[in-house]
Amino acid sequence: MADVSFQKVRKAFGSAVAVKSLDLAIGSGEFVSLLGPSGCGKTTTLRMLAGLEFPTEGEIRIGDRVVNAVPPGQRDIAMVFQSYAPYPHMSVAENIAYPLKKRGVGRAERDAKVASVAATLQLGALLDRKPRQLSGGQQQRVALGRALVRDPKVFLLDEPLSNLDAKLRAHMRAELIELHRKLGKTFIYVTHDQLEAMTMSDRIAVMHEGDLQQFGAPMQVYEKPANLFVAGFIGSPAMNLLPGALESSGSGLAFVRQGLWLPVGAGGQAGQKVTLGVRPEDIALGSGPFVATVRIVEPTGHETIVMADIGGQSAIVRVQPDAAHVVGSEIPFAVRTSRLHAFDSVSGARLDLAFALPAS
């Protein structure tokens, strides 16, 4: 059953449209990430769900209740803000107790709950401190504590890890996954970091310029990106996008561009402009029917990233760290045809084409 749903939700600030027409149904207990570049409308979506912005059009439901007109405090949601927003004049304990106080929970019960949440988040020793005496990571845990203490139905998290250093971020990522597993509540997690989205989520909603691009499981989004934007956005280093066209060849079709020529088994029509998507790990340097020129070699330790020139366009290739490639040299290469992606260059939509390597 859907726990949270958006139906044709649109939000405009004056003439600027932040969210275009969002349809999204999130299941009960799911961990869903809203992923997209800066300014794509993630925070706006979350704030509408929290009741901090009113949608210009459309309907938002939590459970089976339409919440468009329900004030934030009565939506049974908790939110962790990107800035954490701890109340600066309250101690850590008072911060965590605040939502309970506003719900008329008695003092004794409040204290007990604050103590138990503080224990979970390892804040026990900091309860009397003021937020400005805390590190970023500790402030983040206070914000999390304020959300946890209430046992809400849905957790909303707006880039909660983006202000932390890399090590703490990895740690908190694991903690959040664990927390979600333990609580079994619906988590909606905003991030522009695809690694976070890939590792933490049950499903990812990829957004771009106020539009939902794709909504699916992490591996599905990675392996079957719905369009050019998702293809270019998900994956690091990014997928190589090589524009070309379909041309008839003999009895069938072939994808043609400078430096590449791939017979196409089914789908598509001659003359269609098509962009070929190849992930860096799906190019095999060393042997094959095509030739690339090595431009830059970047060893990272566990792998080496090679920037190569394929028919006038640079492409990124992932190779084993022991492979020795000389800058400037020309190397033959092949592509894994079963893992290629194709998109209509005009509409950007994914095309289901079956590629083959040219017979040598």
Next chain:
Amino acid sequence: MKTLAGRIAFNLFAWTVVLVTAFPLIWMILTSVKPQFELFRIPPTFWPEQITFEHYTRLIYETPFLKYMRNSLILGFTTTIVVVVVATLGAHSLVRFRYPGRERLAQMVLFTYLLPSVVLILPLYLMMVWLGIANTIFSLVIAYTTFALPYALWLLRSFMQGIPDDLEAAALVDGATRMEAFVDVILPQALPGIISTSLFTFILAWNEYLYALVLVNTDEARPLTTGVMSMLVSAFNIEWSLLMAASVMMSLPLIIIFAFLQKYLTRGFGAGGVKG
């Protein structure tokens, strides 16, 4: 400031400034406790040869000074409360809510502050008469509010712009109503700004002369500024000793308030220094 000579030079400079600023105040206090005959001695004496409080007792028991003091206190506190309540709510609205003409409104408010107050006296006086409140303390409260409010509104607005939006949003999500969020979260954050605004308003109401002179001409409603002047300064004579005693007593409330609120004041003038 690291060398000894540098420190000495700095201290010398600082103390000179302090002395120059404080000298009239010191002279005022000294004069107020000198007996009458010592006042006009030539050459003047700096330290009184004899200390007397007769001017103070005369002021308190033989003149309407205390009545003026009461009027000034009522005037000061009422004006401050009215201005601060309206300005705090108004500034919050100007910062938080989105409505058409918001910026225009804020600019118009500032524009009224730019008008010389003399220009507004006559219309205000006519209005007071028309409302039937001329010659009351209340009429002065309204008059002072008209010129304290724009400044207060701008001061608090810039102060509240420094309070992160998310704080209020967090309170709303945590279950507070708008009013509760304002009281629980915004007010404590805006406190230094509110205090410096209060001080500014109180001082303004306490020291104002022109409006009090024009709008009020009965002892029942006269504040200290005009009261003391009309009582002690006439065309032929100035009662210097009483005037000095009155001045000392007029300064007392401000000095007391400053002593208590000084740390907020310095913080308030560094507005926007609210850490999120």
